Amino acid sequence: MLPPGERSADALTPSLSWPQLLAMGVGAIIGTGILTLIGVGVDRAGPAVLVSFAIAGLVCACAALAYAELSAMMPAAGSAYSYSYAGLGEGFAWVVGWSLILEYSLVVSTVAVGWSGYASPLLMGIGFPQALTQGPELGGLINLPAVAIIAVVTGLLMLGTRESARINSVLVVVKIVTLLLFVGCTLPYFDAANFSPFMPYGYVSHVDGQGVQRGVMAAAAIIFFAFYGFDAISTAAEETKRPSRDLPIAIIGSMVVCTLIYMLVAAAAVGAVPFARFANSPEPLALILRSMNQDTIARIVATTAVVALPTVLLAFLFGQSRIFLAMARDGFLPQRLARISKRGTPTRITVVTAVIVAVLAGLLPIGKVAALANAGTLIAFIAVGACLLVLRRRAPDAPRPFRLRAAWLVGLGTIGGCLYLFLSLPIETLLWCLGWNVIGLLIYLGYGRHRSLLTRASAK
Numbered sequence: 462m463l464p465p466g467e468r469s470a471d472a473l474t475p476s477l478s479w480p481q482l483l484a485m486g487v488g489a490i491i492g493t494g495i496l497t498l499i500g501v502g503v504d505r506a507g508p509a510v511l512v513s514f515a516i517a518g519l520v521c522a523c524a525a526l527a528y529a530e531l532s533a534m535m536p537a538a539g540s541a542y543s544y545s546y547a548g549l550g551e552g553f554a555w556v557v558g559w560s561l562i563l564e565y566s567l568v569v570s571t572v573a574v575g576w577s578g579y580a581s582p583l584l585m586g587i588g589f590p591q592a593l594t595q596g597p598e599l600g601g602l603i604n605l606p607a608v609a610i611i612a613v614v615t616g617l618l619m620l621g622t623r624e625s626a627r628i629n630s631v632l633v634v635v636k637i638v639t640l641l642l643f644v645g646c647t648l649p650y651f652d653a654a655n656f657s658p659f660m661p662y663g664y665v666s667h668v669d670g671q672g673v674q675r676g677v678m679a680a681a682a683i684i685f686f687a688f689y690g691f692d693a694i695s696t697a698a699e700e701t702k703r704p705s706r707d708l709p710i711a712i713i714g715s716m717v718v719c720t721l722i723y724m725l726v727a728a729a730a731v732g733a734v735p736f737a738r739f740a741n742s743p744e745p746l747a748l749i750l751r752s753m754n755q756d757t758i759a760r761i762v763a764t765t766a767v768v769a770l771p772t773v774l775l776a777f778l779f780g781q782s783r784i785f786l787a788m789a790r791d792g793f794l795p796q797r798l799a800r801i802s803k804r805g806t807p808t809r810i811t812v813v814t815a816v817i818v819a820v821l822a823g824l825l826p827i828g829k830v831a832a833l834a835n836a837g838t839l840i841a842f843i844a845v846g847a848c849l850l851v852l853r854r855r856a857p858d859a860p861r862p863f864r865l866r867a868a869w870l871v872g873l874g875t876i877g878g879c880l881y882l883f884l885s886l887p888i889e890t891l892l893w894c895l896g897w898n899v900i901g902l903l904i905y906l907g908y909g910r911h912r913s914l915l916t917r918a919s920a921k
Contacts, residue, residue: 473538473699473783474805476623479707479714482694484630486715489690489776491636491722492572492769499727500745503736505673506680509660510736513680514687514727518720520878521688524842525716526871527849529709532695533863534852536704539787540695540780541841541848546791548848548855555909557844558788559901563837563894564689565781569611569774570821571834576770577606577822596824607822614774615815618782621804622700625775632772639765640722643746644729646758651732666885674887682835682885687723689838690773691715693780700805705862778818782811793909836894839883846875 477485502510528541537543542561546554574596581594584606595601617625662669666679694711701707730745734752739745750759786807789799794810802808850872852859865871883891 473801473807474622475700475702476621476805477626477697477701477707478703479710481623481626481630482697482701482707482711483714483718484633485626485697485776485779486691486694486711487637487718488629488633488772489693489780490688490715490719491633491640492690492773499730500739500741500748502680502684502727503731503745504740505662505675505683506677507658507661507736508656508731509662509664509677510680510684510731511724511727512660512677513684514720514723516677516681516878517685517688517882518716518723520681520842520875520882521685521691522716522720523871523874523878524845525691525712526865527845527875528692528695529712530861530863530865530868531845531848531852532698532708532712533705534859534861536698536701536708537787538696538699538783540692540698540784541845542784543787544848545844548851549844551910552905553844554791555793555905556898556901557841558784558793559898559905560837560840561784562781563897564834564841565777565784566818566821567834567837569777569781569818570607572770572773572777573607573611573818573822574604576610576767576774577604580606580610580767603823605823608819610771610774611778611815611819611822614771614778615811617775618779618811619802619804619806619808622697622779622806625779629772629775632768636765636769636772637722639762640726642758643750643762644725646750646755647729647733647753650734650753651729653732655732655735678881678885682882685839685882686835688716688719689842690776692838692841693776696780696783699783709863778811778814781818782807782814785810785814792912833890833893833897836883836886836890837897839879839886840894842879843876843883846872846879849875 499510502513506513531544532540535543535547539546539558540561542554542558545557549557577594581589581591584594585591592601593603593605596604617628660677662675662677662679664677666674666676666682669675691712694708694715698704698708726746730739730749733749738752739748744763747759747763750756750762785794786799788794789796789810798810798813799807800809849865849868853868853872
């Protein structure tokens with residue numbers, strides 16, 4: 462465990478302060494979630510989607526507080542993986558790292574495919590072959606726009622952390638302004654009658670007669686996707702100028718800002734039109750605006766998706782490369798990938814990460830397994846809550862620049878809340894998650910355990 466403020470000899474260059482980190486968190490959180498998941502959530506819970514947002518936000522708030530203490534305590538690039546290594550041991554750290562690989566890879570690939578969905582019609586309008594805008598799953602050859610946007614974001618990250626953070630900050634402001642524009646346009650149409658019945662599908666997650674999982678908790682388990690992203694902030698710990706101050710401000714601040722925006726947008730959406738009109742719509746906000754004859758604003762909101770999604774890619778691709786970097790340092794991946802470039806960035810591991818997610822986005826059927834990202838994230842959050850409690854018990858007097866006053870309440874809230882959301886996921890998703898972790902454990906037992914630095918050190 463690194464003492465507060467202490468950095469390893471091969472540490473990344475510290476160049477970020479809390480405003481850039483806050484923008485990274487908001488950029489990661491506000492993306493496809495707010496643009497599409499309101500429709501999915503309303504379909505699952507009706508107007509009570511507001512409660513679903515509150516529950517998902519509360520669980521993530523507990524996790525964010527745990528992240529804040531641990532990230533200030535251990536300013537390393539590995540996020541939940543590094544905390545698990547220090548608090549739970551190598552085996553648990555591998556499971557968490559494997560789960561984070563699942564989360565970040567699927568999020569980056571899915572968002573890249575989503576961005577392609579907005580960009581492809583524009584490309585085909587100038588004669589770009591349709592076969593190069595879709596993967597084999599949809600009858601095409603490769604989703605080239607998805608690969609291209611991953612390449613562009615990778616190039617930004619390789620330019621330098623500070624430079625990419627500046628661009629991200631500008632795009633985040635554009636997203637927030639657009640969402641506030643949506644709220645401002647819909648508030649005059651607000652009708653409280655649209656909130657009745659408030660909870661038509663009940664609270665507990667259940668499968669209805671049509672085979673759809675409904676209820677407030679079913680919506681919360683899906684909407685959870687719209688909140689996580691603040692964990693990407695903790696992967697920038699080594700590149701933070703004052704991690705003991707900046708990381709807690711950015712992690713907690715991004716959650717507060719995004720939760721307020723989500724609740725405001727959700728209330729405005731449900732109040733503007735009856736929820737059945739935009740339930741399960743892939744573009745609910747634009748649909749609501751068009752129903753009010755606000756076509757110009759609807760086009761602005763739809764266009765913002767093209768701007769919003771690359772900021773999500775930037776934050777998650779940044780985070781995944783740093784987690785891979787930490788695993789390479791520990792011997793789970795080839796250590797030569799952990800070398801730092803002259804610009805102070807992990808260029809090699811960034812390129813490897815980009816190639817992996819580009820293959821996923823360009824060729825594989827992402828849509829069928831994208832829900833697994835939630836399962837991987839929930840496992841990581843449960844581990845972070847457990848690490849908080851274990852380290853409080855094992856090292857109660859260790860320096861904690863940011864110290865929670867109700868650590869046991871936060872830790873148990875994180876574990877219990879995430880476990881409840883995990884069990885509320887569809888059975889198919891849980892089975893896929895089990896299969897993924899079985900594969901991960903086999904790789905660890907057959908490869909990772911024998912190559913780890915901890916095993917090598919104990920053998921000497």
